[in-house]
Amino acid sequence: MTNELPAGRRLQNLIYRAGLYGRRPHVPVNSTALYDAAAKKMSPRARGYINGSAGTEATAAANRTAFDRWQLVPRMATPVTVRDTSVTLFGEPLDSPFVLAPIGVAEMVHQQADLATAEAAATTRTPMTVSTQASVPMEKIAAKLAGTPWYYQLYWGSSDEVAFSMVRRAEAAGASAIVVTLDTFMLGWRTQDLDNGFLPFAHGMGIGQYTSDPEFAKLVEARLQATSPKEKSSDEARPTLAAVRALMNMSRRYPGSLRQNLRSPYPRAAVETFLEIFSRTDLGWTELARLRDTTDLPIMIKGIQHADDARQAQRLGFDALWISNHGGRQLDGAIPSLDALVDVRQTVGAEMLLIFDSGVRTAADAIKALALGASAVAIGRPYLYGLALHGAAGVSSVLDYFAAELDISLGLMGVSDIADLDEQHIRPARS
Template sequence: MTAERSRAAHARDHSSLAALEQRARELLDPAYYDYYAGGAGDEITVADNEQAFRRLALLPRVLRDTSGRSSATTLLGDPSSMPVFVSPTAFHRLAHPDGERATARGVAAAGLIMIASMAGTVAIGEVTAAAREIDREARVWFQLYLQPEPDVTEELVRRAEQAGCTALVVTVDSPVHGRRAREDHHGFRDLPPTMCAENMRNLPGANGSGARPIAMSPDFTWDHLHRLREVTQLPVVLKGILHPEDAQLAVQHGADAIVVSNHGGRQLDRAVATLDALPAIAAAVAGRIPIFLDGGVRRGSDVVLALALGATAVGVGRPVLWGLAVGGDKGVTGVLDTLRSEFEHTLTLCGIAELSELNSGLITARGVVAQ
């Protein structure tokens, strides 16, 4: 058995994503593992994202026919085999030589949507091409940091459009970079010389063929969303919404969807856990646009909890990286198939015949039973 096949088999044999993370940690350079796993400050928000799910319990229904249920759905008109997508994460070649190409193949094999990071170590055109090697109808969305120079932002949008991306996901929670102690400990500042953020090559104002750094800016406002609308017809999703008033503003300013996200705890430590923020945001949005959520999803039962509290779909980030590190594209598919199996099993045990039946009546606090 080749090393790659052995690693993929190992990925499939793990009974939980927590066990898979431990295997990935053993394989990865410690600096790279900590780059992926770490968060801002004392990593309180990183832990809270997962703990928020553990504070809740399910109230199952019984004697309900669930035999004909399908997990398939659509997200902004794009088909997805279940209400799960792959959240954008950076620098996949630190985990596997094929980087985002392998991730794209693995996600496509699972029938899901991948949100490709602007900070990818593979250019977006190669990412979409890799996905469509597996499934000609595979959907890829492009995550975008607005850049201070409008022509740079517009060029990135054009590249995403030309690559066949079907939505833009604009990260709005990063006016500055987060401060992460683990990266400081390792002195992790730059990628190895053989890698760069490939989407940042050959942009306006760059010297030669080098890759520009990704700029963060505290100057961006809601007006910049309108400017983005002027240069693209793609759906625009705002990622990084935690306050219900911002959710209302997103609707008012024409966002096609929002992602309730705290950047996996990598930006503002002590930011509210995404699951805790979700109910108030769902109430504020009141069904006008889809609400996605990421942060802390580690089990299929977590997907059920988030959907019952108002999410349209949920994203997974770090677990996909662990699958990539352990088993390449097959490791990625294995992670997503594990979530699918757990999700469908939980739905059956809760007596849910249709995804539309998921609601807050299915949820209670642990130790508290509704009367």
């Protein structure tokens, strides 16, 4: 019999012992305090982009309210000396049910961006979902992950060549699965970004996967070849101060030296090409099925909210569904993801792998999702707040908090194995 404390109590004790010497956590544990501290470190544009949602932000609010409609039901006098929080995803055993949701443009909050997140993922062995809108090429992120499982999240734009190239790159770099995001085939009506007049991609941010992709490079080259000398001279006439700043930002982020990039048309052409190919409004189930011919990796479909869509994805043989409304960032007034999770699990049965995100702020939230049928839970904004505060160490702290709270909460519920969580541990709130 071991005398070692479970992970949750170990971290809890460490924090309280440090408090005896007047030391508080560098990264706040409370979710509201975490955001408040991170917000002070972010620029107004970064706050708007990261924390903003679509329209009146009703969907984001509904995501949170949905958790309040469910209550956990603890059981007493049940031995919980040891708690098993492990799960298996795509054949890979993991210490917890948490994964890092894909978040683009992390450079807005920290210079090391996705590399710092990858370092934290490796430290805590938490699977990372690498975004198409990452600031760093996936190959560099994969190297930093040092063998930790990771998934590649694909935005399938109007260029099949670029999309399939990125899938092949992810497979070659060691990804464990491909996550196809369906809910962002064009940007939602994001009012905070619109009021700021700010789209990070237009400034060359968050396009590191594209500028490192050979198929995308061909499109940029073709664009430059098709641009007439008259159009070039017209574009360069009487630039405004804002335009000069934008060009500087593009040039800093484009591969190569800043001096060379400032003299080159490629950085601006790359941004224009990205903006041209990002949206795709004609992507259907027939096209999605073509991915099977491109990769042998498991394929997850992200953005599922309707039971019929879940049924169609299951019929086509996709390996997992990711229940998400993009954290409320796409469609104002949409149903909360937790409600969608209940419907989808009833539709697809008990065996299909379901990842859940949207509105998760604590491990108690995650427990509710797991009891309602989620196989794993993705953490989004909270880890980015940790990144804003203390880089890789900040992300690790947030992940440690989630793991510790999960361990303690399971114990308090009388659950010794996370696999035992089900409908007996949760009930609708009574008014």
